[in-house]
Amino acid sequence: xxxxxxxxxxxxxxxxxxxxxxxxxxxxxxxxxxxxxxxxxxxxxxxxxxxxxxxxxxxxxxxxxxxxxxxxxxxxxxxxxxxxxxxxxxxxxxxxxxxxxxxxxxxxxxxxxxxxxxxxxxxxxxxxxxxxxxxxxxxxxxxxxxxxxxxxxxxxxxxxxxxxxxxxxxxxxxxxxxxxxxxxxxxxxxxxxxxxxxxxxxxxxxxxxxxxxxxxxxxxxxxxxxxxxxxxxxxxxxxxxxxxxxxxxxxxxxxxxxxxxxxxxxxxxxxxxxxxxxxxxxxxxxxxxxxxxxxxxxxxxxxxxxxxxxxxxxxxx
Amino acid sequence: xxxxxxxxxxxxxxxxxxxxxxxxxxxxxxxxxxxxxxxxxxxxxxxxxxxxxxxxxxxxxxxxxxxxxxxxxxxxxxxxxxxxxxxxxxxxxxxxxxxxxxxxxxxxxxxxxxxxxxxxxxxxxxxxxxxxxxxxxxxxxxxxxxxxxxxxxxxxxxxxxxxxxxxxxxxxxxxxxxxxxxxxxxxxxxxxxxxxxxxxxxxxxxxxxxxxxxxxxxxxxxxxxxxxxxxxxxxxxxxxxxxxxxxxxxxxxxxxxxxxxxxxxxxxxxxxxxxxxxxxxxxxxxxxxxxxxxxxxxxxxxxxxxxxxxxxxxxxxxxxxxxxxxxxxxxxxxxxxxxxxxxxxxxxxxxxxxxxxxxxxxxxxxxxxxxxxxxxxxxxxxxxxxxxxxxxxxxxxxxxxxxxxxxxxxxxxxxxxxxxxxxxxxxxxxxxxxxxxxxxxxxxxxxxxxxxxxxxxxxxxxxxxxxxxxxxxxxxxxxxxxxxxxxxxxxxxxxxxxxxxxxxxxxxx
Numbered sequence: 001x002x003x004x005x006x007x008x009x010x011x012x013x014x015x016x017x018x019x020x021x022x023x024x025x026x027x028x029x030x031x032x033x034x035x036x037x038x039x040x041x042x043x044x045x046x047x048x049x050x051x052x053x054x055x056x057x058x059x060x061x062x063x064x065x066x067x068x069x070x071x072x073x074x075x076x077x078x079x080x081x082x083x084x085x086x087x088x089x090x091x092x093x094x095x096x097x098x099x100x101x102x103x104x105x106x107x108x109x110x111x112x113x114x115x116x117x118x119x120x121x122x123x124x125x126x127x128x129x130x131x132x133x134x135x136x137x138x139x140x141x142x143x144x145x146x147x148x149x150x151x152x153x154x155x156x157x158x159x160x161x162x163x164x165x166x167x168x169x170x171x172x173x174x175x176x177x178x179x180x181x182x183x184x185x186x187x188x189x190x191x192x193x194x195x196x197x198x199x200x201x202x203x204x205x206x207x208x209x210x211x212x213x214x215x216x217x218x219x220x221x222x223x224x225x226x227x228x229x230x231x232x233x234x235x236x237x238x239x240x241x242x243x244x245x246x247x248x249x250x251x252x253x254x255x256x257x258x259x260x261x262x263x264x265x266x267x268x269x270x271x272x273x274x275x276x277x278x279x280x281x282x283x284x285x286x287x288x289x290x291x292x293x294x295x296x297x298x299x300x301x302x303x304x305x306x307x308x309x310x311x312x313x314x315x316x317x
Numbered sequence: 318x319x320x321x322x323x324x325x326x327x328x329x330x331x332x333x334x335x336x337x338x339x340x341x342x343x344x345x346x347x348x349x350x351x352x353x354x355x356x357x358x359x360x361x362x363x364x365x366x367x368x369x370x371x372x373x374x375x376x377x378x379x380x381x382x383x384x385x386x387x388x389x390x391x392x393x394x395x396x397x398x399x400x401x402x403x404x405x406x407x408x409x410x411x412x413x414x415x416x417x418x419x420x421x422x423x424x425x426x427x428x429x430x431x432x433x434x435x436x437x438x439x440x441x442x443x444x445x446x447x448x449x450x451x452x453x454x455x456x457x458x459x460x461x462x463x464x465x466x467x468x469x470x471x472x473x474x475x476x477x478x479x480x481x482x483x484x485x486x487x488x489x490x491x492x493x494x495x496x497x498x499x500x501x502x503x504x505x506x507x508x509x510x511x512x513x514x515x516x517x518x519x520x521x522x523x524x525x526x527x528x529x530x531x532x533x534x535x536x537x538x539x540x541x542x543x544x545x546x547x548x549x550x551x552x553x554x555x556x557x558x559x560x561x562x563x564x565x566x567x568x569x570x571x572x573x574x575x576x577x578x579x580x581x582x583x584x585x586x587x588x589x590x591x592x593x594x595x596x597x598x599x600x601x602x603x604x605x606x607x608x609x610x611x612x613x614x615x616x617x618x619x620x621x622x623x624x625x626x627x628x629x630x631x632x633x634x635x636x637x638x639x640x641x642x643x644x645x646x647x648x649x650x651x652x653x654x655x656x657x658x659x660x661x662x663x664x665x666x667x668x669x670x671x672x673x674x675x676x677x678x679x680x681x682x683x684x685x686x687x688x689x690x691x692x693x694x695x696x697x698x699x700x701x702x703x704x705x706x707x708x709x710x711x712x713x714x715x716x717x718x719x720x721x722x723x724x725x726x727x728x729x730x731x732x733x734x735x736x737x738x739x740x741x742x743x744x745x746x747x748x749x750x751x752x753x754x755x756x757x758x759x760x761x762x763x764x765x766x767x768x769x770x771x772x773x774x775x776x777x778x779x780x781x782x783x784x785x786x787x788x789x790x791x792x793x794x795x796x797x798x799x800x801x802x803x804x805x806x807x808x809x810x811x812x813x814x815x816x817x818x819x820x821x822x823x824x825x826x
Binding site for chain 2: 040127128131135201204209212220286287289290292
């Protein structure tokens, strides 16, 4: 029995370790996909790692107008994102932290990270950063119901209030019985993934135009290790939301007790697929006009709500 | 002379003796200009020049589209005169320039602020009563402000996040909505007009070619035409054709680059990547002719320095045909992409009346349906023989400005291919131009890729430049950008800005 417990513990630590190591690779894959589709060779896949190493080796410069909030922002942001990753199951391995209601903690740990970034941005007193903070808060407030209502639909479907419980109950046969609401949730979470990670069509991570940025403009004043924390935190957030999508909504796994290494590999492949998908979306469509972004997020919320209605009403089973 | 009396009109490419230019009383000068502008004329240039007994002589060059003629008027002023701007908005920048350069106050000007932040040319006369030795810091002036509890001000530049030229932009915003944008430039002021005085000499051409680095061919052609008019020099036909080819290649390169940059600003990568490369292809075609990607050292008074031999002509044709085909493909996906069109359409609309009143030029004006193109209206050189039909659109938005560029790429492409296929024989350079006609003025127009370029050269008794006035299209169009931003989302500013793509150094001189 002790061996079984040890095994479960070891399995549950696989995901955090994979996430901490491979999260920046997702950004590398997105960048490479975009480059190839544009007919360029593009930066190496490991470029985000080189960037992080470079930034960690630099000193930080702080404006005289900022306070401790500005310095604390990146650290609290990264710490809360790491804790959020600990709540997400992967493959058929449960998360190291799991309890009923952890999905709410997950949503608000990401919220805490955002709050710290926003406070640090406001702390600089710059007009740009204030503008970026206002946009970030508006769009995340609209993305939040899409995420929570979507997870509520999955919770109803799997009769579990924990992310790991949802993952355990989410099998191919269960999925085939509720494919419609779950597909709606998958699309909604996909939109949330793009929006929360400031990707096209919501934000453009490559723009140098300070007036159009959302996330990037908030971190303009950060440099050196602080910026490295922010970039690493952003990569982890992307990983966490993608792992949440494939862990709780898309059962791409075998799910037998002894196939867990296969399931981990399948999930890694799915993560890769999501990164390529984001790269393809960014290569084939323009960014939305900023005043249209709320419509996209409300669309995602509507899908989640519809999924929840289907789940409770049992309309299509 | 009364306001309705006919003005001394003449062909636009002939020199005018200063003695023949009517010097009017200030009121008559003013009413003559207003009368002609109301009757469909346009101000090509309005500038001051040091006059007798520390007075300033104002010259106004008016252009008439119907007859391709110009009229030049003059008036002597001391320290102030009644402003034209309240009745004729297209004079607004010229009058601010006169105030800054000569310390002459256009009384009643609604927006009298420095534009380039340099001391007055006339010692002891300053329109803003600044002391003689006082440091003048660019961008430090009284900006228009909107007050209110929910109104906020966003200041951008002069140092930007991207590698671009310096300029200062002040937005008065309500949330994301822009009530007003004020643009303050002058950071790139190099004193080109004053450095031209005393020329032409060895420095003159390099100076002209650097008025705006991306419009080297346009400005060099305008300068060459002015010198040729003043010296009575005739340009061989082959040189005229090559000048046309170089000018259109400059247009092709910049328009293709602009379409790519517009795609990049909305995050549409395919066109952004292709057009970035294609701009280089067109620049390299110019380099194949003269060794410089920006057409430097190609245009000289009397002709061009480099000929295109048959084998290079063939190489040029092959390269251009390939590049033009690629541009067609790269822009087709731009027009076919709904997400791009959703961003371009109805963004940054400039109404046609506003474009007309403010005297906007180039693709920015043609996108509003203002049919104005000096290649057709005031043709010089090869454009007398080969017409490029002007391309217009009627929406005045970012889409219009982008689409007009595409239409111009097609027409300029056809023109260039046709000219290279049928280059006239003969030399590419006549004998160097002789001395310039003394005490005379020559006006020269070129349709650069941003719009009409106007150079006015005035010679002294020795046949040297006593005054050289450069009107770059950016000088006229920056106000158009400010107008386009009214009631727009501040996040659309970079897109609107790119759709104008104006030159900072062309404005700052």
